Amino acid sequence: MQDTPLTLSAIFQHGRAVYGDSEVVTYEGDGEFRRATFAEVAKRAEQLACALARLGIERGDRVATFAWNTQEHLEAYLAVPAMGAVLHTLNIRLFPEQVAYIIDHAEDAIILVDDSLVPVLAPLVPQLRTVKHIIVIGRGDASAIPSALRYDELLVAERGGFAWPTLDERAAAAMCYTSGTTGHPKGVVYSHRSTYLHSLAACTTNSLGIGERDRILPIVPMFHANAWGLPYAGWFAGSDLVMPNRFMQPDALAQIIASERPTFAAAVPTIWSSLLACADRVDMDLSSLERIVCGGAAVPRSLMEAFDRRFGRRIIQAWGMTETSPIAALAIPPTGTPPEREMTYRMRTGRILSGVEARIVDDNGCELPADGTQVGEIEVRGPWITASYYRDPAPEKFDDGWLRTGDIGSLDPEGYLQITDRAKDVIKSGGEWISSVELENALAAHPDVVECAVIAVPDSRWSERPLACVVRKPGSTVLAEALRDFLAERVARWWLPERWSFVAEVPKTSVGKFDKKVLRARYAEGALVVAELS
Numbered sequence: 001m002q003d004t005p006l007t008l009s010a011i012f013q014h015g016r017a018v019y020g021d022s023e024v025v026t027y028e029g030d031g032e033f034r035r036a037t038f039a040e041v042a043k044r045a046e047q048l049a050c051a052l053a054r055l056g057i058e059r060g061d062r063v064a065t066f067a068w069n070t071q072e073h074l075e076a077y078l079a080v081p082a083m084g085a086v087l088h089t090l091n092i093r094l095f096p097e098q099v100a101y102i103i104d105h106a107e108d109a110i111i112l113v114d115d116s117l118v119p120v121l122a123p124l125v126p127q128l129r130t131v132k133h134i135i136v137i138g139r140g141d142a143s144a145i146p147s148a149l150r151y152d153e154l155l156v157a158e159r160g161g162f163a164w165p166t167l168d169e170r171a172a173a174a175m176c177y178t179s180g181t182t183g184h185p186k187g188v189v190y191s192h193r194s195t196y197l198h199s200l201a202a203c204t205t206n207s208l209g210i211g212e213r214d215r216i217l218p219i220v221p222m223f224h225a226n227a228w229g230l231p232y233a234g235w236f237a238g239s240d241l242v243m244p245n246r247f248m249q250p251d252a253l254a255q256i257i258a259s260e261r262p263t264f265a266a267a268v269p270t271i272w273s274s275l276l277a278c279a280d281r282v283d284m285d286l287s288s289l290e291r292i293v294c295g296g297a298a299v300p301r302s303l304m305e306a307f308d309r310r311f312g313r314r315i316i317q318a319w320g321m322t323e324t325s326p327i328a329a330l331a332i333p334p335t336g337t338p339p340e341r342e343m344t345y346r347m348r349t350g351r352i353l354s355g356v357e358a359r360i361v362d363d364n365g366c367e368l369p370a371d372g373t374q375v376g377e378i379e380v381r382g383p384w385i386t387a388s389y390y391r392d393p394a395p396e397k398f399d400d401g402w403l404r405t406g407d408i409g410s411l412d413p414e415g416y417l418q419i420t421d422r423a424k425d426v427i428k429s430g431g432e433w434i435s436s437v438e439l440e441n442a443l444a445a446h447p448d449v450v451e452c453a454v455i456a457v458p459d460s461r462w463s464e465r466p467l468a469c470v471v472r473k474p475g476s477t478v479l480a481e482a483l484r485d486f487l488a489e490r491v492a493r494w495w496l497p498e499r500w501s502f503v504a505e506v507p508k509t510s511v512g513k514f515d516k517k518v519l520r521a522r523y524a525e526g527a528l529v530v531a532e533l534s
């Protein structure tokens with residue numbers, strides 16, 4: 001058989017050649033939508049490649065994006081890897097110091113930034129060592145970055161006709177950083193081959209079943225694990241793409257769904273809960289949605305049932321990680337499942353996809369039987385699972401060619417995973433990580449704090465929120481409000497704990513680490529006195 005490389009250039013050329021009439025729609029707020037065909041987007045991607053090359057971008061150079069889900073972000077998704085450079089999607093919600101660290105670590109040469117996000121990026125610009133150009137998308141005020149170039153002006157100056165190179169399928173195509181439990185975020189580098197195979201997998205019916213008939217609404221941000229692979233899978237399959245831009249509020253999403261009638265949408269549970277919460281107030285027509293995919297955190301049963309009942313629409317639970325490209329498992333019931341048993345399968349975390357292998361290991365690294373009852377750490381391997389982190393060996397994350405996911409759970413004989421706990425102690429709030437270690441480090445800097453541990457506690461709105469358990473210096477009467485104000489100068493606002501508990505000591509494990517399991521259990525039993533700030 002022929003050995004043509006599996007590259008994003010091939011995906012780009014296929015969508016362009018075969019599905020030129022498919023469309024990309026970007027919401028602009030106030031009921032306004034901007035439309036372009038795949039042919040037009042491809043032309044602009046080509047102009048972007050020309051402009052980036054003129055600015056000095058060569059093969060292997062990193063081009064970062066700091067952007068919402070828009071047509072222009074898709075243009076960068078296509079142009080940057082296809083020209084042989086590496087697309088680095090920066091998470092706009094990280095704390096600024098982390099963003100600066102990541103840009104520096106990845107050695108980004110150019111950043112494409114949405115005009116609405118210029119105020120967030122601008123304060124970091126003086127400390128960026130490797131960035132040569134910043135390109136602003138949109139016509140909004142960019143005076144905070146005086147040297148910035150304008151995306152549209154750069155494109156207008158180019159006629160296209162880029163000489164797309166032949167690429168090695170194992171070369172880097174894109175990268176995304178995941179927040180680790182300890183230390184700095186870790187970079188995952190996707191190859192052309194891994195993304196190509198992930199995109200093909202996303203188009204199979206045991207998986208997301210993406211096809212030309214679909215109109216995809218990727219609500220999951222393009223900076224979160226490639227928007228779960230939807231932009232590439234959709235372009236490859238010729239699906240229309242409906243981009244919500246920065247309009248993540250439930251009213252705006254309801255309007256987008258009602259007027260653009262997507263057949264497929266994907267988002268973390270918090271988004272679907274927020275839509276449900278305003279269903280009494282807002283006219284909600286979800287009838288176009290044939291598939292609603294939900295993952296990134298456990299999907300509450302009540303949410304699935306409410307969608308079934310209220311909208312007659314099914315939520316499909318998915319499991320994956322930045323490290324797994326990310327789709328690795330989907331909770332689709334086996335064919336022939338009687339209706340009364342369906343929810344049992346839908347509530348599982350997901351059935352391992354063709355192409356991915358999973359196993360469960362105990363604390364000693366011994367494989368446990370896949371019997372649906374034995375619980376251990378989930379390990380996965382496959383052609384779209386990362387084999388390492390970028391310039392960060394982290395041997396503890398790998399086990400003889402398998403990725404240690406840090407998720408604890410079981411695997412049954414039909415390939416369904418059930419996550420029961422997380423080995424990691426980070427907090428997942430609204431689908432985004434909050435690092436408990438960073439919060440603890442910041443709090444520990446307060447003169448009245450002896451020690452503190454931050455744990456995740458269930459929250460009806462955000463899935464999880466941080467609870468800070470603090471040991472005060474003897475005689476100190478410092479209040480939770482004061483500690484929160486102290487933290488506010490050091491971490492992102494949405495990280496600030498609402499719940500606080502003053503304890504006599506933080507329980508420790510045998511090796512002297514904070515034993516957060518014990519704290520969680522105490523909280524669950526109601527044994528902690530918790531003050532809740534408004």
Ligand code: AMP
Pocket residue numbers: 178225294295296297298299317318319320321322323326349405406407419422433
């Ligand atoms: P991220 O790399 O930010 O996508 O986070 C990946 C982590 O999110 C996984 O290791 C899980 O802990 C969690 N996660 C993703 N999907 C699910 C799910 N369906 N149920 C429970 N946890 C999930």
